[in-house]
Amino acid sequence: MPNIYKKKTWLPLFLIPAFAFMAVFLYYPFFMNILNSFQSIRTLGVPSGAWNDPWYTNYVNILHDPEIWTSLKNTGLMIIVTLIFQVGIALVLALIVDNVKHGTGFFRTVYFFPIVISATALGLLFNLIVLYDKGMLNQMLEALGKTTLTDWKDESHALATMMIPVAWQYVGFYFVIIETGLNSISSELYESAMIDGASRWQRVRYISLPLIHNVLVTCSILGVTGALKVFDLPWTMFPKGMPVKTTFLTGTYMYYQTMEVKNVDYGSAIAVMIVILGIVLSQVAGVIFREKDY
Amino acid sequence: MKPERRDSDPKGLYIILILWALTTIYPIIWVIMNSFKAKDKILSNSFALPTGDLFTLANYRKAFSNLSIFSAYRNSLVISGTVALVVVVIAGMAAYALCRYEFPGKKLLETLVVAGMMFPVFATIIPVYRMETGWGITNTESWPLTMLSIILPSIAGNLSFAIIVLRRYIQTLPVELEEAAYLEGCSTLQIFFKIIVPLCKPSFVTVAVFSFLWSYNDLFTQMFFLRRPEMIGITRLLNELTSQEGTNYGLMASAVTLVIIPVIIVYIFLQKYIIKGMTAGAVKG
Numbered sequence: 001m002p003n004i005y006k007k008k009t010w011l012p013l014f015l016i017p018a019f020a021f022m023a024v025f026l027y028y029p030f031f032m033n034i035l036n037s038f039q040s041i042r043t044l045g046v047p048s049g050a051w052n053d054p055w056y057t058n059y060v061n062i063l064h065d066p067e068i069w070t071s072l073k074n075t076g077l078m079i080i081v082t083l084i085f086q087v088g089i090a091l092v093l094a095l096i097v098d099n100v101k102h103g104t105g106f107f108r109t110v111y112f113f114p115i116v117i118s119a120t121a122l123g124l125l126f127n128l129i130v131l132y133d134k135g136m137l138n139q140m141l142e143a144l145g146k147t148t149l150t151d152w153k154d155e156s157h158a159l160a161t162m163m164i165p166v167a168w169q170y171v172g173f174y175f176v177i178i179e180t181g182l183n184s185i186s187s188e189l190y191e192s193a194m195i196d197g198a199s200r201w202q203r204v205r206y207i208s209l210p211l212i213h214n215v216l217v218t219c220s221i222l223g224v225t226g227a228l229k230v231f232d233l234p235w236t237m238f239p240k241g242m243p244v245k246t247t248f249l250t251g252t253y254m255y256y257q258t259m260e261v262k263n264v265d266y267g268s269a270i271a272v273m274i275v276i277l278g279i280v281l282s283q284v285a286g287v288i289f290r291e292k293d294y
Numbered sequence: 295m296k297p298e299r300r301d302s303d304p305k306g307l308y309i310i311l312i313l314w315a316l317t318t319i320y321p322i323i324w325v326i327m328n329s330f331k332a333k334d335k336i337l338s339n340s341f342a343l344p345t346g347d348l349f350t351l352a353n354y355r356k357a358f359s360n361l362s363i364f365s366a367y368r369n370s371l372v373i374s375g376t377v378a379l380v381v382v383v384i385a386g387m388a389a390y391a392l393c394r395y396e397f398p399g400k401k402l403l404e405t406l407v408v409a410g411m412m413f414p415v416f417a418t419i420i421p422v423y424r425m426e427t428g429w430g431i432t433n434t435e436s437w438p439l440t441m442l443s444i445i446l447p448s449i450a451g452n453l454s455f456a457i458i459v460l461r462r463y464i465q466t467l468p469v470e471l472e473e474a475a476y477l478e479g480c481s482t483l484q485i486f487f488k489i490i491v492p493l494c495k496p497s498f499v500t501v502a503v504f505s506f507l508w509s510y511n512d513l514f515t516q517m518f519f520l521r522r523p524e525m526i527g528i529t530r531l532l533n534e535l536t537s538q539e540g541t542n543y544g545l546m547a548s549a550v551t552l553v554i555i556p557v558i559i560v561y562i563f564l565q566k567y568i569i570k571g572m573t574a575g576a577v578k579g
Binding site: 027029046099101251 | 303304307308310311314315317318319321322324325328336337338340341384385387388390391392394395396397403406407409410412413414415416417418419420421422423424425427428432433446447449450451453454457472473476481482483486507510511512513514517518528529532533535536537543546547549550553554557558560561565568569572573
């Protein structure tokens with residue numbers, strides 16, 4: 001380091017604002033939340049009362065709460081949908097864009113665009129699309145000759161109706177990441193493969209895919225952790241786990257317990273569970289989709 | 295651009311690309327179209343263009359008279375604007391210090407920054423709410439205090455990401471410029487504001503835009519801190535609309551349109567920064 005940074009007069013001024021903010025609004029509450037999950041809190045915003053008896057009551061309740069299992073199951077499904085549809089569709093689209101000559105910028109702009117729109121607005125928009133009597137989807141099917149209306153929000157369709165928009169919204173995000181990775185592959189590789197007579201599919205299979213392996217690993221880990229944070233769109237389309245508490249995700253169930261049931265300390269415990277789940281799953285994802293060096 | 299990596303330009307592939315593009319564009323066009331139609335026309339004939347008898351402005355009149363759209367916009371702009379500004383300034387200073395200075399405890403601070411990205415908002419919101427209730431700034435009649443109650447945690451939520459992105463950028467700047475300025479008699483504080491900030495403008499814009507959009511779209515935090523009708527932000531307004539006017543589809547279509555149009559306009563002009571900002575955390579530099 002050059003000597004101008006030897007004198008540290010201003011160093012505290014640079015560091016203190018940011019770290020004070022994070023200490024007060026991230027680190028401290030994070031540990032308080034773990035503590036709270038062992039205490040009894042009946043009203044949001046009121047200091048915690050006594051310790052639960054036994055102190056781990058909430059965690060025993062988590063194990064016996066059928067809605068927890070519903071939300072875990074749905075969140076698991078959300079992760080699979082994220083990996084297969086979000087990352088999968090994004091990969092296919094990115095490979096195609098990489099193989100055509102025109103419109104790269106246009107497709108990038110258009111595919112990314114749903115991400116900047118609030119998930120709440122998209123939730124409302126999809127509510128209108130899947131309306132029973134009759135939204136865009138049912139009108140479309142009617143035009144194709146279907147005579148009965150489908151209730152896209154009933155128990156047998158609810159999960160798909162909730163997860164498809166979430167997956168759809170973020171395809172563009174992974175598209176941009178994968179496309180950036182593909183762009184960084186040297187053109188010389190493709191050139192010499194073409195001289196050797198490699199077909200388009202062979203070039204994709206033996207050059208593009210292996211060289212973006214690590215990018216796909218990043219996407220998969222982001223997908224897994226991202227699926228745990230989903231809240232806005234499901235809560236807008238299916239508030240309170242509608243219908244009959246079948247559509248809860250871990251995030252929406254945490255909110256439901258905290259704000260609707262007013263079992264605040266139980267909400268804290270669910271939040272702790274979400275954190276643990278996030279750590280475990282990103283480790284597992286890191287092992288399954290291991291990065292490679294070339 | 296790079297014609298040599300593609301021997302031909304197969305037309306069939308464009309069909310797939312255009313089909314997906316339609317799934318992202320058409321729903322938006324559809325909702326804008328239908329915001330100009332009466333409720334019953336949406337349900338019977340949603341694909342027609344709103345021309346002639348179909349066209350009406352009634353939904354918008356209702357939206358402006360019944361919903362507090364303007365105050366929700368103002369609230370959202372105040373919240374997100376302040377968050378973006380404060381995040382850029384203090385994350386920039388921290389990133390600069392972590393980049394250029396050597397000091398004991400630096401490793402620990404760096405770990406704390408990365409750890410900050412791992413804390414989901416679910417795991418901090420309840421204690422934050424209680425802490426702020428203790429300070430007397432939640433659920434009050436005072437507009438500035440209510441704004442403050444949501445601005446503070448939103449700033450903290452964006453800092454980790456901002457520091458990481460800015461730090462990566464400051465690292466690429468040649469330190470000679472700073473040394474020259476130092477010899478001219480600038481203090482490091484002056485160096486930060488007169489050299490680092492101007493040179494890093496693009497990445498500062500990226501971080502500002504990201505923080506702005508993140509808090510503009512964040513429903514979860516707004517559900518906790520913005521409860522009084524006159525204080526809600528734009529996403530909370532939309533969410534309330536579902537429960538209160540759930541069957542007035544024309545009004546919903548016009549409200550969705552009113553909320554997304556400004557975002558679309560901003561996106562068209564700033565897309566370069568937005569796309570970079572939203573994906574910057576993911577792609578290793």
